[in-house]
Amino acid sequence: MVNYEELRTVKQLAAEAPFVTEAKLRWWIFHADTNGLNAALIKIGGRVYIDRAEFNKWLEAQRLAPKASAA
Template sequence: MVDLKDLLTVRQVADQSPGITENKLRWWIFHAETSGIAPALVRIGGRVYIDRAEFNRWLEGQRMAPKADRAA
């Protein structure tokens, strides 16, 4: 269940996230199915909101493995 207090606009997420621009977020949203961010999106009318908890889970899943682990 989505908590309304956890829904943010694209601009709010970009403002609160160092290194993540509004344009980059919009690119991820446009390519939501291939980027994997779709579970974090809530579409109401023509607006897109981002569920903060789901976005953080998705972002954590994007971490790259340390170099030692990638070589194995």
């Protein structure tokens, strides 16, 4: 279920996440079918919104190595 409070525009997400630029987000969105980001995207009319919670899941899945579990 989508929580509208978690939806961000490209500009908003880039402002909240300083490690990524608007251009990089747009590149990821353009290639969403091949990189798996499409699960985090919602398109309404001509606007694309990013579900922040799903984006964070996608980002976590990009780790090169599994995160060590706390013992």
